[in-house]
Amino acid sequence: MAYETEPARSRAGGEETLDPAWEPTADANPPDELQILRDEPVSRYTSFRIGGPADFLARPADTASLGAALAWAREARLPLTIIGGGSNLICSDAGVRGLTISFRAMRVPVEVVEEGETILLRVPAQRMLSAVARWCCEQGWSGLDWAVGLPGTVGGAVANNAGAHGTEMIDNIASVTVMGPDGIERTHDRAWLRARYRHTVLRSPDPAERPAGTIVVAVTLRLARDDRDALLALADEHAAWRKEHQPRQPCAGSIFKNPPGTYAGLLIEQAGLKGYGVGGVQISPLHANFIVNIGVGKARATDVLAVIRHAQETVRARTGIGLETEVEFIGDWERVPSAE
Ligand SMILES: Cc1cc2nc3c(=O)[nH]c(=O)nc-3n(C[C@H](O)[C@H](O)[C@H](O)COP(=O)(O)OP(=O)(O)OC[C@H]3O[C@@H](n4cnc5c(N)ncnc54)[C@H](O)[C@@H]3O)c2cc1C
Known part of the structure; x- marks a missing residue:
């Protein structure tokens, strides 16, 4: 049985760098100064709290250490997988081959250029977007209020063209x-x-379009001066909306894209699937387009796949509509037993 979107092996990392004779990387030997972790559980780096071990995992805080990790990966001929906040990812239970880079950090300074009423803000990609968005509201700069409460990093939001409340990152x-x-x-x-919509070349499934192994290190945002109190009120409204409408348990955000003219969550709810579960995960009783992890440490990526497939089959049988996944699958899906 096919998924509407098949999990692909290490889609986020440039398979193009792979030698056809490439084998798993147990013999690669990172220099100590890179502080690269071996067999590190990816579940520690995803908001779903699901995912097997990364062969190697680097946590560069700045672009210099990012460059050093990339140089080592190039020398060792390892495929790369980039994780920002890990809030839109389902990582295979078999983990990730090659080098995984977790690119997020808190205390990296932003640069501000003021041009009259326009503010140009250069933000490092590893910063968490929601915190940057709230800080902009506090400065009285408008443009990013929609992102208050949105999980993940600035880099992940750029790669995904994340959006909410009618605005998206590219704006x-x-x-x-x-x-x-x-x-x-x-x-x-x-x-x-x-x-x-929720797409850039950086997450394109088409290898001809995607610049392999390319990592966002910073983005320059164009903002405008505005009323500080009004912006802070808007930020609180957005945060409250998320608290009311989105589940608190570990998850990866919306599982499916909305089909034209309707909502994936509505179709799943109308199919009576709220609360439907397999293993350690279930369709959220609060919002049917979220699958939540209710057995942290026990839930598996294959449980998530089984729920995804059941929702797709049930909705298709009732309505004829095919639901396509919005979340991204990373890691080694070839070694995972089928969810059949
Ligand atoms: C509760 C919840 C609510 C959510 N609500 C929304 C919503 O309202 N709107 C929305 O759009 N999304 C939403 N999401 C999904 C997710 O938060 C966003 O897509 C977010 O922008 C992803 O950022 P991230 O840093 O977590 O990226 P990740 O999930 O880590 O990665 C996503 C993609 O970006 C790539 N990537 C990450 N960092 C970089 C980088 N520096 N350079 C190049 N590529 C990179 C990864 O390789 C991957 O392809 C939600 C998720 C959750 C858990």
């Missing part, structure tokens, strides 16, 4: 700075991202 982007697998930083105009 604020002036330019984006990326580091290629060669360790060189390049700045591109916003058009380079070819953004559309």
Whole structure:
């Protein structure tokens, strides 16, 4: 039985760098100064709290250590997988082969350029988006209030073109700075991202479009001066809306894209699937487009796949509508037993 979107092996990392004779990387030997972790559970880096071990995992806090980790991966010919906040990912129970980079950090300074009423804000990709968004409201700068309460990093939001309340990341982007697998930083105009609904070249499934192994290191946002109190009130409203409408348990956000003219959550709810569960996960009784982890430590990615498939089959049988996944599958799905 096919999924509407098949899990693909290490989609986020450039398989193009793989030698056809490449084997798992047990013999690669990272230098001590890179502080690369071996067999590190990816479940520690995803909001779903699900995912097997990464062969190697680096946590660079800045672009210099990111470049050093990339140089080692290139030398050792390892495929790369990039995780920001891990809030849109389902990682295989078999884990991730090659080098996984967890690129998030709190205390990296932003740069502000004020041009009259316009503010240009250069934000490092590893910063958490929601905290940056609230800080902008506190400064009286409008444009990012919609992102208050949205999980994940600035880099992940750029790659996904994340959005909420009728606005999306691309609406604020002036330019984006990326580091290629060669360790060189390049700045591109916003058009380079070819953004559309929850999509940019950085997460394109098409290898011809996706620049393999390319990591966002910073983004320059265009903001405007506005009323500080009104912006803070809006930020509180957005945060309260999330508390009321979205589950608190570990999850990966909306599982399915909304089909044209309707809502995935509504179709799943009308099929009577709220609360439907397999193993340690269930369809949220609060919002049917969320699958939540109710057995942290026990829930498996294959449980999630089984629930996804059941929802897809049931909705298709009732309505003829195929639900496509919005979440992204990372890791080694070839070694995982089928969810049949
Ligand atoms: C409770 C909940 C609510 C959510 N609500 C929304 C919502 O309202 N709107 C919405 O759009 N999304 C929502 N999401 C999904 C998710 O939070 C967003 O898509 C978020 O922007 C992902 O950011 P991240 O840093 O967690 O990315 P990750 O999940 O870590 O990664 C997502 C993709 O971005 C890539 N990536 C990450 N960092 C970088 C980088 N620096 N450079 C290049 N590529 C990178 C990864 O390789 C992957 O392809 C929600 C998720 C949860 C758990």
